[in-house]
Amino acid sequence: MRILFFILASFLSVTGLFAQHGHAHPHSHGSDRSIDFPDTKEFLTLICDFHQHTVFSDGSVWPDIRIQEAQRDSIDAVAMTEHLEYQPHREDIPHPDRNRSHVLATEYAEATGIIVIQGAEITRDLPPGHANALFIDDANALLHEDSLSGFTAAREQGAFIFWNHPNWIAQRPDGVAELTPFHEYLIANDLLHGIEVVNEFTISKEALQIALDHDLTIMGTSDIHGLIDYQFGVAEGGHRPVTLVLARERTADAIREALFAGRTVAWFENTLVGKPENVSAVVEGSLKVTRATYRGKSSVAAVTIRNDSDADFTVENLSGYSLQSDLGVIHLPPHRETTLEVMTLERLPNFDLRFRVLNAVTSPEERLEMVLPVTVNN
Numbered sequence: 001m002r003i004l005f006f007i008l009a010s011f012l013s014v015t016g017l018f019a020q021h022g023h024a025h026p027h028s029h030g031s032d033r034s035i036d037f038p039d040t041k042e043f044l045t046l047i048c049d050f051h052q053h054t055v056f057s058d059g060s061v062w063p064d065i066r067i068q069e070a071q072r073d074s075i076d077a078v079a080m081t082e083h084l085e086y087q088p089h090r091e092d093i094p095h096p097d098r099n100r101s102h103v104l105a106t107e108y109a110e111a112t113g114i115i116v117i118q119g120a121e122i123t124r125d126l127p128p129g130h131a132n133a134l135f136i137d138d139a140n141a142l143l144h145e146d147s148l149s150g151f152t153a154a155r156e157q158g159a160f161i162f163w164n165h166p167n168w169i170a171q172r173p174d175g176v177a178e179l180t181p182f183h184e185y186l187i188a189n190d191l192l193h194g195i196e197v198v199n200e201f202t203i204s205k206e207a208l209q210i211a212l213d214h215d216l217t218i219m220g221t222s223d224i225h226g227l228i229d230y231q232f233g234v235a236e237g238g239h240r241p242v243t244l245v246l247a248r249e250r251t252a253d254a255i256r257e258a259l260f261a262g263r264t265v266a267w268f269e270n271t272l273v274g275k276p277e278n279v280s281a282v283v284e285g286s287l288k289v290t291r292a293t294y295r296g297k298s299s300v301a302a303v304t305i306r307n308d309s310d311a312d313f314t315v316e317n318l319s320g321y322s323l324q325s326d327l328g329v330i331h332l333p334p335h336r337e338t339t340l341e342v343m344t345l346e347r348l349p350n351f352d353l354r355f356r357v358l359n360a361v362t363s364p365e366e367r368l369e370m371v372l373p374v375t376v377n378n
Helices: 002-015 063-072 100-109 147-156 181-188 205-214 252-261 276-286
Strands: 044-052 077-080 119-123 130-134 160-163 194-199 217-221 242-247 264-268 271-274 287-294 300-307 313-317 329-332 336-343 350-363 366-375
Touching: 044 130, 044 217, 044 252, 063 077, 063 100, 077 100, 119 147, 130 147, 147 160, 160 217, 160 252, 194 205, 194 264, 205 217, 205 350, 217 264, 217 271, 242 252, 242 276, 264 276, 271 276, 276 287, 276 350, 276 366, 287 366, 300 366, 329 336, 336 350
Parallel strands: 044 077, 160 194, 194 217, 271 350
Antiparallel strands: 044 242, 119 130, 130 160, 217 242, 242 264, 264 271, 287 300, 300 336, 313 329, 313 350, 350 366
């Protein structure tokens, strides 16, 4: 049955028979597995995965599979970031052109609406370790004998460059991301613009602190080599890590501008991670008070909150008002309404609900605090 399901899903995604999903995600996709966050007050919220591999480096699939997966997950933009220096399939798939994966992915994505951004992975020992260069023109030009010249060649092409998995135990046995003098040089010379705080199954509080201390763009990626479905347990309700990019419009140029401006949030295992202003924008765009009325002649207000995102928010009540419905820690399930019984002690025309969002991370030790204004209808 599982084999038949995947065959049918592949057919439907290719033929475009899946239902349309939202103005920010015009390409077709399947069922409720799509990754869905609403737009913020100022920006479109674009779902992006900028670290993926195919058989053109050390991945297990052809580029068309990456596009089909992106369709099913309602991804807005992807990049095939093949290892420049590491080519384990070269005897079976010899290809002197390091741009080939991107060319094929672009062709397969043409009818889907998915934006394919050209990228490559500079693959070196630590330091500097691995880094992805996005928005390049020619991956072949990044192949250099020494580490630094690969970065400078990427910068000459106008690339946005981010440090991959700085906590990777193959290069950091203790799992602790640490800024080296080499990385400090890269940052000071406009050769490093972002850092993966989330990569595949790992999240690094040290990488988050590095991003905050050095104003690097916060990235979350799948770094997928096999199949998204198997790797992240999609059938069991899992999802790939992604970067939510807050962009002015749905174009490659707008994504590039947003990345350089640092307007991103990583989405990882029901957790949002980013700079406070970006996390706040995403959460505030997701949660809205839809109704508020007092129960009869009482001073207990029934306040209904709508969560329009994929996040299953866990919030702590900081309002100063007790709740008859909860003891202080509240769950706001995704794409549902939740009604709270708020004891205001007197009937008020309006009041504020203040929450600490426990799965919205703004620094290694801090969680987002937000206010939901409430206007009572009776």
